[in-house]
Each structure stands twice: as structure tokens, then as C-alpha cells.
Amino acid sequence: MCGIVGYLGKKKAVPILIDNLKRLEYRGYDSAGVAVIKDSTLVVEKSVGKLSKLETIVIPKDYPSTIGIGHTRWATHGKPSDINAHPHMDCKGEIALVHNGIIENYLELKEELIGRGHRFLSETDTEVIVHLVEEFYQGDLLEAVRSAVKRLEGSYAIAVVSSREPERIVVARKDSPLILGIGEGEYFVASDIPAVLNYTRNIWILENGELGEISPSGCKVYDLEGNEKKKETMVVSWDISMAEKGGYPHFMIKEIHEQPNALRETFRGRVGVDGLVRLDFKNITVEELKNLKKLYFVACGTAYHAGLVGKYLIERFVRIPVEADIASEFRYRDPIFEKNSLMIVISQSGETADTLAALRMAKENGVKVVAICNVVGSSIARESDDVLYTYAGPEIAVASTKAYTSQLMVIYLLMLLLAQIKGTLPIDKIKEFVEDLRKIPDIATKVLEDLEPAIIDFSKRYYKAHDVFFIGRGLDYALSLEGALKLKEISYIHAEAYAAGELKHGPLSLLEEGVPVICLATQGYLLDKMISNIKEVKAREAIAIGFGIEGTEDLKDVCDEVFYVPKVNDIYASVITVIPLQLIAYYMAKERGCDIDQPRNLAKSVTVE
Numbered sequence: 078m079c080g081i082v083g084y085l086g087k088k089k090a091v092p093i094l095i096d097n098l099k100r101l102e103y104r105g106y107d108s109a110g111v112a113v114i115k116d117s118t119l120v121v122e123k124s125v126g127k128l129s130k131l132e133t134i135v136i137p138k139d140y141p142s143t144i145g146i147g148h149t150r151w152a153t154h155g156k157p158s159d160i161n162a163h164p165h166m167d168c169k170g171e172i173a174l175v176h177n178g179i180i181e182n183y184l185e186l187k188e189e190l191i192g193r194g195h196r197f198l199s200e201t202d203t204e205v206i207v208h209l210v211e212e213f214y215q216g217d218l219l220e221a222v223r224s225a226v227k228r229l230e231g232s233y234a235i236a237v238v239s240s241r242e243p244e245r246i247v248v249a250r251k252d253s254p255l256i257l258g259i260g261e262g263e264y265f266v267a268s269d270i271p272a273v274l275n276y277t278r279n280i281w282i283l284e285n286g287e288l289g290e291i292s293p294s295g296c297k298v299y300d301l302e303g304n305e306k307k308k309e310t311m312v313v314s315w316d317i318s319m320a321e322k323g324g325y326p327h328f329m330i331k332e333i334h335e336q337p338n339a340l341r342e343t344f345r346g347r348v349g350v351d352g353l354v355r356l357d358f359k360n361i362t363v364e365e366l367k368n369l370k371k372l373y374f375v376a377c378g379t380a381y382h383a384g385l386v387g388k389y390l391i392e393r394f395v396r397i398p399v400e401a402d403i404a405s406e407f408r409y410r411d412p413i414f415e416k417n418s419l420m421i422v423i424s425q426s427g428e429t430a431d432t433l434a435a436l437r438m439a440k441e442n443g444v445k446v447v448a449i450c451n452v453v454g455s456s457i458a459r460e461s462d463d464v465l466y467t468y469a470g471p472e473i474a475v476a477s478t479k480a481y482t483s484q485l486m487v488i489y490l491l492m493l494l495l496a497q498i499k500g501t502l503p504i505d506k507i508k509e510f511v512e513d514l515r516k517i518p519d520i521a522t523k524v525l526e527d528l529e530p531a532i533i534d535f536s537k538r539y540y541k542a543h544d545v546f547f548i549g550r551g552l553d554y555a556l557s558l559e560g561a562l563k564l565k566e567i568s569y570i571h572a573e574a575y576a577a578g579e580l581k582h583g584p585l586s587l588l589e590e591g592v593p594v595i596c597l598a599t600q601g602y603l604l605d606k607m608i609s610n611i612k613e614v615k616a617r618e619a620i621a622i623g624f625g626i627e628g629t630e631d632l633k634d635v636c637d638e639v640f641y642v643p644k645v646n647d648i649y650a651s652v653i654t655v656i657p658l659q660l661i662a663y664y665m666a667k668e669r670g671c672d673i674d675q676p677r678n679l680a681k682s683v684t685v686e
């Protein structure tokens with residue numbers, strides 16, 4: 078997620094903009110910039126790299142300007158570079174704009190604007206907005222921004238300044254956060270509360286579809302039709318540390334709650350008006366996808382677990398063989414690379430050494446590689462032939478949550494695209510699956526609302542467990558691996574995952590009275606088998622905690638307790654059912670007083686072998 082700041086007051090703007098951007102550094106970024114107005118001229122200074130680099134450029138110039146906007150960029154469209162950094166300017170250099178979000182229809186807007194003579198400098202989606210504002214500008218910046226945002230599809234939080242109106246900042250938001258800070262004769266714009274806490278605790282939160290203007294006489298907010306809106310002032314009591322976590326005690330729980338939006342952003346723009354999937358491959362042709370004979374999913378840890386879900390679904394619906402491998406095993410087992418195959422590497426950070434090594438092996442063997450990655454410009458993203466980005470925003474907690482569910486979203490979309498291209502599913506079935514997928518972000522919101530209180534209670538009862546087992550079949554087996562990893566890595570409880578049908582081949586000897594067994598039973602076609610396995614668990618006096626889709630009443634007859642997730646197409650059950658498992662890990666670790674965001678012995682990105 079990018080960071081936006083703005084300032085209008087009596088002090089020099091640049092030091093304040095830089096200071097406020099530093100408060101947003103925790104969100105992650107790859108470039109930064111500011112725009113100020115000096116002698117009725119717009120000055121934009123921006124550079125790829127850290128804020129400290131921008132500081133060395135702007136601080137010595139000691140701009141006297143008391144108005145400005147600033148930005149830290151988390152790249153989504155266009156690699157990290159000076160020219161792609163924000164702020165972006167119109168053709169005449171009179172308007173500067175910063176943006177957080179994704180403009181879905183930027184390509185068509187860009188073609189339209191170029192057709193009317195606008196000159197673009199960057200690869201970003203953002204730049205279309207400032208040229209739209211330029212087109213609509215007829216002496217009133219607020220009116221021009223209002224007209225411009227009405228042409229946008231997607232998400233945006235923007236701040237705009239113009240040398241034509243040197244005492245005014247205009248802002249607008251839809252689906253990306255934006256707040257106004259009300260100081261003593263000075264006013265602030267920010268993506269997030271931490272950025273302004275050093276100056277004011279009086280906040281206005283902009284709602285979707287609202288625009289705002291800041292001038293020396295204060296702040297005003299309007300709706301899209303131009304009607305002024307009265308805003309409640311919120312007085313923030315958080316300290317900086319709490320504010321960086323959005324009021325949550327840890328990044329992990331904040332990121333668990335960010336999943337509905339991460340899923341929405343990752344889905345956004347990837348389904349056409351025909352209701353079919355469209356993924357922006359640049360170097361892999363439809364012909365190559367049509368002739369695909371084999372897929373390799375290769376990744377580590379949680380990302381590998383996402384790949385395993387991909388294996389099950391693509392084999393089932395696309396009918397080609399799929400291997401899912403742990404990268405550190407794959408690269409040393411002298412794998413056989415087949416013709417007409419494709420490797421898909423999955424990595425949140427895009428820097429995992431073993432995954433990068435597997436990618437290079439595939440390319441050395443003439444196999445093209447697609448990355449599912451969360452960091453634009455990362456090593457894995459740069460070395461892959463194509464990248465399908467997750468738009469989860471920076472993931473700070475070591476335990477991966479929103480990245481995993483966003484990876485699943487990309488895998489679901491890929492599965493549907495391949496089924497479409499290879500004709501292994503009827504078009505109406507694909508459209509039905511797409512519509513089921515579109516509902517997932519809202520179902521994720523509901524599962525958080527419905528289950529969090531019960532999981533907190535559950536965790537208080539079981540956090541002293543020494544061993545916890547996770548069992549499941551099919552997609553639920555892949556999910557049990559992720560549930561066990563989440564629990565063990567942050568609570569330090571010994572947690573194991575097993576294919577439920579595997580229990581009688583050995584693990585059953587470990588079950589005894591009081592051992593909690595998480596039984597995942599979301600797959601309708603495997604329910605009877607799972608019920609039999611749960612009975613095996615109960616016969617050993619262990620505790621069976623069932624997870625199923627609401628309506629699966631049979632689970633109540635065999636489990637000690639059951640958690641139901643909202644109705645969902647069971648091919649997508651993993652992305653919803655993982656959420657209560659993440660919550661179990663979080664709240665058990667919290668009860669145990671663990672260092673949740675930084676668990677012992679672990680790093681967020683394993684860049685060494």
C-alpha cells in the first residue's frame with residue numbers, strides 16, 4: 078500500500094512531509110517523492126529508494142513553501158523507478174498528484190488521453206488521473222478532481238495541488254483509506270493515522286465517494302455531487318505503535334482482518350464484462366497455455382501450501398498433471414522437466430532463496446516460469462517470465478496470512494482461466510464459479526465477524542495443549558498443513574497435519590485422551606470418509622474439533638464442538654476456512670505470551686539457503 082501525506086499551514090512543508098512519510102515507512106515502499114509550490118511554480122522531487130535518499134535531495138534546498146504533498150510508493154503497476162515514483166504531473170507541470178490504489182480502467186483512459194495529445198512519462202496507472210484533472214480544469218481544482226474521479230474504475234485515495242491555486246489541497250477517496258488532520262491553523266492529509274499523530278490527534282476520516290479541500294480557512298468535505306458534508310472530529314488516543322497497527326495489538330491480527338480487502342484488490346480487474354477471467358500475461362501466450370501438458374507449483378512454507386491447493390484444483394478441473402513441491406526439495410531431487418510445461422513459483426516476498434533457485438533451474442531447462450508474488454520488482458518477480466501479483470499490500474508479520482489467501486485468489490483465477498482456455502469446463506460453469514469467487518471477500522468479512530469471538534473462547538481453553546493435530550482430506554489436507562504451520566510457528570505448540578486417511582497407518586498411535594484434533598470437513602464429496610476418521614479420533618478419547626460449511630449438521634453428531642463457516646462453494650473453502658485457523662494460532666499464541674509478530678528463530682523472508 079502506498080503512503081500519502083499533505084500539509085498546509087505556516088511552517089515549511091518539506092520537513093513535515095518527510096517526517097510524516099517516515100511514520101508510514103512500516104507499510105513498506107520502494108520510492109518516495111514530494112511536491113511543493115515555490116514562487117507560484119510547482120516543484121516535484123522524487124526518487125526510487127528510501128526516504129533518506131529523498132531527504133538528501135530536498136532538505137538542503139530548504140524550500141520555503143508551506144504547502145505540499147508527499148508519497149511513498151508500493152509498486153503495483155510499473156517497476157520501482159524515479160519516473161514511476163509519485164507525485165505525477167500534468168502536461169503543463171501545473172498540477173501534481175499522489176495516489177494509493179489501483180485504477181482498473183487506466184489503459185483505456187490512457188489511450189483516450191494520448192489520443193487527445195496528452196504526454197505520459199511513467200508506466201503507472203496513477204498518471205491517468207492527473208491528466209484527467211488537467212482536462213477538466215477550468216479554474217476550480219475541486220471541480221476538476223470531482224469530474225476526473227467520476228471517470229475512474231477501481232480504488233483511489235488521492236491528494237492534488239496546483240500552482241494555479243497555491244493555497245489549496247484537494248483530496249478524494251474510494252476503497253483506499255484517507256484521513257484529514259485538523260491542527261492549530263495547520264492541516265494534514267494522510268493515508269493512515271500514524272502519519273499525523275506528532276502534530277494533531279483531531280482526525281476526519283474520509284468515506285468512500287467523498288472529496289475534501291484544505292485551505293488556510295480550514296477543511297471542507299463534499300460528496301460526489303458537490304454537497305458539503307458535516308464531519309465528526311475523531312480524537313485519537315492511540316500511541317504511534319498502536320496507530321501503525323491500525324489500533325490492533327499486533328500486525329498479524331491487523332493483517333488477518335485486512336484479508337477481505339486484500340482478496341477484493343487481488344480479484345479486482347481480473348474478470349471481464351463477459352464474466353470470464355482475464356489475466357495479464359505478457360510473455361506466455363494463450364497458445365502455450367492451451368498446449369500446456371504439465372504444471373509445477375514450487376514454493377516454501379505457507380506459499381507451498383497454497384501451491385498444494387492449486388495442484389488439487391487444477392488437476393481436478395483442468396485435467397493436466399500438476400506437481401506441488403517444496404523448493405528446497407525440488408531443486409536437489411534432479412527433477413524431470415517435461416516439454417509444454419510451466420513452473421509457477423509462489424512467494425510473498427519474492428526473495429526466498431530456494432524458490433529463486435528453483436525458478437532458475439526451470440529456466441535453465443527451457444521451462445517458462447510464472448510468479449505469484451506480492452512485491453513488485455522483487456528478484457523472483459524480475460526473473461520470472463510473467464508475474465501474477467497479489468495485491469495484499471505489505472505483509473509485516475512473519476506469519477503469512479493475507480498473502481496466503483491472496484495467493485489462493487490468484488490460483489483460483491488461474492484455474493478458471495486454464496479451464497476456459499483448454500475447454501475442460503463449460504462456459505456457464507466457469508461463469509458460475511467466477512460469480513462464486515466474486516463473493517469470497519464478503520464471505521471472508523462474515524467469517525471474521527461470526528467466528529472471532531468463539532475462537533477467542535476456544536483458544537483460552539486449549540492454549541496449554543502440548544500437541545495439536547490437524548486432519549483433512551483433499552483440499553482440507555492442504556489446508557491442515559497451513560493450519561498446523563500457523564499454530565506451531567507463533568505459539569510454539571507442537572502441531573502436526575495429517576491426511577485423515579493416513580491416521581490408521583501410524584499417527585493414530587499418538588492420539589490419547591484430551592489431545593485436540595482439528596478436523597477439517599469442508600469437502601462435501603469426502604464428508605462420509607471424514608466422519609469415519611473423526612470417529613477413529615473419538616474412539617481414542619481424543620477431542621474432535623470440527624470445521625465445516627454451515628448446514629453440515631452430521632459433524633455435530635461426531636465432534637466435541639464444531640465451527641461453521643458461511644455457505645461457500647466448497648472448491649473455495651480453503652480461503653475461508655483458513656481464517657479461523659489463523660485466529661486460533663493468533664489467540665493461542667497471545668494467551669501464551671508469545672512474540673507474535675516476530676516469533677523466535679524465524680525471519681519474514683528467508684533469503685539464505
Ligand code: AGP
Nearest residue numbers: 378379424425426429475476477
Ligand atoms: C509462513 O507463515 C512463514 N512465515 C513462511 O513459511 C513463509 O511462507 C515462507 O518462508 C515463504 O516465504 P515467501 O512467500 O516470501 O517466499
